[in-house]
Amino acid sequence: MNRRSLALGLYVTTRPGGSGIIDAENWPERPDGPVIWFHCRDIADYENARAIIRQSNETRDDVSYVLTGSGQPDSTNSDGTITTLSGPGRTPQDIKNFAKHFQPDALIWIGGAIDPLILTATDKSVPKRYLICANSNDIEPPNKRWFWGMRRALVSRFDAVFATDAASMAKFAKWGATESKTIGSFEEDSPLLPYNDAEYRDVIDTLDTRPVWMAVDAVLPEIKTVIAAHKNACKRSHRLLLIVVPRNETDAPAIAQTLTASGIETVLRSDADPTETTRAVVADMSGELGMWYRVAPLTYFGGTLTRSSRHPFEAASLGSVVIHGPMTAPYSRSYDKLDAAGGAYAIRNPSDLASAIEALLSPDKAAKFAHAAWAVTSSGAEVTNRVADLIDEITR
Structure with missing residues (x-):
């Protein structure tokens, strides 16, 4: 030996x-x-x-x-x-x-x-x-x-x-x-989430040309952060619509109530379509996340400021720019690769979310992030x- x-x-x-x-x-x-x-x-x-x-x-x-x-x-x-x-x-x-x-x-x-x-x-x-x-x-x-x-x-x-x-x-x-x-x-691969094409087209027709951003995996303790970011962004983009996808569907009514109480006109997806005066939709219907990623060009990944995350390629592979905090386990390597390529927007604390949304409301800037993310997810x-x-x- x-x-x-x-x-x-x-x-x-x-x-x-x-x-x-x-x-x-x-x-x-x-x-x-x-x-x-x-x-x-x-x-x-x-x-x-x-x-x-x-x-x-x-x-x-x-x-x-x-x-x-x-x-x-x-x-x-x-x-x-x-x-x-x-x-x-x-x-x-x-x-x-x-x-x-x-x-x-x-x-x-x-x-x-x-x-x-x-x-x-x-x-x-x-x-x-x-x-x-x-x-x-x-x-x-x-x-x-x-x-x-x-x-x-x-x-x-x-x-x-x-x-x-x-x-x-x-x-x-x-x-x-x-x-x-x-x-x-x-x-790291994340399969493309399915969606209903007819529903997608109906939502796009309803929203017309309104700018949209999304908070996915949202929980009640961080809704105040989302609200502050949305109100700040609305100063620049008055027709901006927020989509909130709760981590737990059972939290949807309480999240909608919190948004409404803050002065943001809100509807539950299961109750009604948004009107021109609606400023937030709480997406409480299961199986639609793939559609919302396709609708929203920006997605904040809830939980990444405090606890854990979901796979960022879910959004990035569908053209939605990922905004995330420092808590990215168990998908840290995926987030790191997106960050290194300029394909995701990293924030350090709750106050950074507002400036991230404001910065990415520029279509040209969001497109650069989305293109870089696509290169990573497709490689x-x-x-x-x-x-x-x-x-x-x-x-x-």
């Missing part, structure tokens, strides 16, 4: 690794046909995997999938083709039992944060292993410093490494990758297609 293998062996026997809580008794039976195992770092990678699966299913309906590591609750979809588990286990034997049960044809490891325990425990039980959308700076898990020589010992275990850029590809090759290619950055399509092609090649 060489020094690199000794270092790796010492690491996996002295450091915790793996993921999840094993509940083998409740594992579903292995599906018939090929099985692909995706291991994900977090919920964003989980959604990347789901995007790949959707694309793969366009041409293949005989492949099943097991997704681990994302922190999502254990589940199996209705036809048994997608199983989500918290992890393969936290001991070598747990992981071997997992691999023996599901007998995956391949393991596809998304992104970085390689877990030495999982990788070494599957040396003999998983025929093919691939590292995709990997940046050379991200393969070492945070707060888990590797021993010298472990990079080569781990990277060389993958049948192929698909790197985010040429510099990373060169490093992976240097670290012993059997095959190293550039695939690009995998932008992941090629990666999705290439990984789907890889699955087709593996499972032929």
Whole structure:
């Protein structure tokens, strides 16, 4: 055994690794046909995997999938083709039992944060292993410093490494990758939300040429912030209409009452269409968010000033400029990419929301943000297609 293998062996026997809580008794039976195992770092990678699966299913309906590591609750979809588990286990034997049960044809490891325990425990039980959308700076898990020589010992275990850029590809090759290619950055995918075209056209006709902005995932404690921003923006744009989509539909009446009490003429979507004097609509009807993103060129993501967020690509992929605060988990990487590309408007505190809305009322400025966001959200399509092609090649 060489020094690199000794270092790796010492690491996996002295450091915790793996993921999840094993509940083998409740594992579903292995599906018939090929099985692909995706291991994900977090919920964003989980959604990347789901995007790949959707694309793969366009041409293949005989492949099943097991997704681990994302922190999502254990589940199996209705036809048994997608199983989500918290992890393969936290001991070598747990992981071997997992691999023996599901007998995956391949393991596809998304992104970085390689877990030495999982990788070494599957040396003999998983025929093919691939590292995709990997940046050379991200393969070492945070707060888990590797021993010298472990990079080569781990990277060389993958049948192929698909790197985010040429510099990373060169490093992976240097670290012993059997095959190293550039695939690009995998932008976390959020499926386009559906909408009713007839309803959309009816709303557009009703609004005519009125400017619109939206607050999505709104909750009562932050309505005062939204109200202040709307009143400030109305000084510049007198016909401006606010759409409020509550996080919980049951809050809609109370939100509408709060808006009305502040002097903003408000209607519930379920009660009436807005008139020329209406200044706010509380969208209390389920299944319409995709339509409202298409209607509103600006969307403030409620909760990002205080707690957590929803996926920004929901709005960005439909041309609505994302306005957000600093609390962007669990989709921080998506927000960061939009911010870096100039495709989202970041605010630091409640008072910043008013100035953000005012600034983005300029159609030219909003268009620049929307165009930059579109470039980010659309760039992941090629990666999705290439990984789907890889699955087709593996499972032929």
